[in-house]
Amino acid sequence: MSQIFNVALASYGMSGQVFHAPLIAACPHLKLASVVQRSGKSAQEQYPDVHVVTDLQQVLNDPTIHIVVVNTPNALHYPMARDALRAGKHVVLEKPFSCTLDEGRKLIALAEQQGLMLTVFHNRRLQSGYLTAQKLLHDKTLGKLNTFATSIDRFRPAPGAKKWKEEPGPGAGLLYDLGSHLIDECLMLFGLPSSVYADLRIERDGARSCDYFDIRLDYPSHKCVLKASMLAREPAPAYVMHGDQGSYIKTVADVQESRLAAGTIPAHNDWAAEEPHQWGFIHLEQGRTSYPTVSGNYSYFYDNVYRHLTIGEALLVQPEQALVVVGMIDVLERSARERACIELA
Numbered sequence: 001m002s003q004i005f006n007v008a009l010a011s012y013g014m015s016g017q018v019f020h021a022p023l024i025a026a027c028p029h030l031k032l033a034s035v036v037q038r039s040g041k042s043a044q045e046q047y048p049d050v051h052v053v054t055d056l057q058q059v060l061n062d063p064t065i066h067i068v069v070v071n072t073p074n075a076l077h078y079p080m081a082r083d084a085l086r087a088g089k090h091v092v093l094e095k096p097f098s099c100t101l102d103e104g105r106k107l108i109a110l111a112e113q114q115g116l117m118l119t120v121f122h123n124r125r126l127q128s129g130y131l132t133a134q135k136l137l138h139d140k141t142l143g144k145l146n147t148f149a150t151s152i153d154r155f156r157p158a159p160g161a162k163k164w165k166e167e168p169g170p171g172a173g174l175l176y177d178l179g180s181h182l183i184d185e186c187l188m189l190f191g192l193p194s195s196v197y198a199d200l201r202i203e204r205d206g207a208r209s210c211d212y213f214d215i216r217l218d219y220p221s222h223k224c225v226l227k228a229s230m231l232a233r234e235p236a237p238a239y240v241m242h243g244d245q246g247s248y249i250k251t252v253a254d255v256q257e258s259r260l261a262a263g264t265i266p267a268h269n270d271w272a273a274e275e276p277h278q279w280g281f282i283h284l285e286q287g288r289t290s291y292p293t294v295s296g297n298y299s300y301f302y303d304n305v306y307r308h309l310t311i312g313e314a315l316l317v318q319p320e321q322a323l324v325v326v327g328m329i330d331v332l333e334r335s336a337r338e339r340a341c342i343e344l345a
Contacts, residue, residue: 074171143245143279153235
């Protein structure tokens with residue numbers, strides 16, 4: 001009989017409801033056993049067998065819990081993950097891994113000392129846009145790459161109610177929230193850049209932390225441009241790639257978040273397959289045509305967690321990789337403060 005791992009969610013906000021809970025529930029070898037929800041019982045309404053508690057310590061004191069998902073505000077990632085590891089629990093952390101390099105290093109050392117799993121939910125590695133870009137690069141379909149650009153644009157002219165995202169403080173602002181996704185994509189596709197430049201701004205009335213960024217990562221043969229804005233009523237394409245043989249444009253990065261939010265159950269392998277009208281297009285010498293998307297599948301993340309714990313499969317997201325993202329954020333913030341290009345190699 002296969003081993004079942006009991007999983008606890010440290011919070012039941014947007015990430016818990018839309019991403020972690022349905023993906024955990026869809027994995028046959030994981031059981032969503034406990035949720036920390038300080039008010040309300042919506043978790044139990046959606047998952048009748050779940051045990052709702054009001055404090056993380058109740059989860060840490062429960063010997064039946066094997067894995068704790070720390071999906072709380074960024075500033076709480078380090079202390080909660082530290083406490084979970086000390087309590088003997090495997091840990092899945094929401095991105096960003098930590099607010100500082102020192103915090104991340106301490107968590108890696110503690111997990112190694114305890115002999116426990118530590119991984120980070122960099123789920124964009126399992127999105128269709130990223131996987132399609134990866135295929136195009138592998139196949140050299142566009143020839144020699146000169147530009148890779150990716151954007152996350154939204155139209156939210158008024159700051160939101162989540163103060164931990166909007167107020168100044170550790171891990172606050174768009175660079176940590178969305179930038180960590182885009183930085184991780186580029187690092188996985190291309191490795192470390194030779195130099196970086198960042199323009200970080202506060203654009204909206206009433207905003208108090210970064211709500212716009214324009215980042216350039218330079219490589220010996222090409223450049224990466226990463227952008228995000230909260231004042232884009234008409235968003236830029238999610239992916240733009242130019243090479244000396246052609247271009248690729250994809251308007252929407254992926255369909256999984258919208259489908260999960262609408263209640264789609266990720267119960268089969270093609271649940272995230274895109275319709276042809278959602279594909280990007282490729283423009284080569286012979287003409288312009290739609291290009292079939294490589295389907296993403298967030299479910300693989302928790303399948304990988306299970307296989308790592310049972311048969312030693314390598315983690316999809318190594319904590320050391322996630323720590324490099326935190327280090328890049330540090331360098332990009334320095335670039336913005338100094339209004340300077342920072343050489344890395």
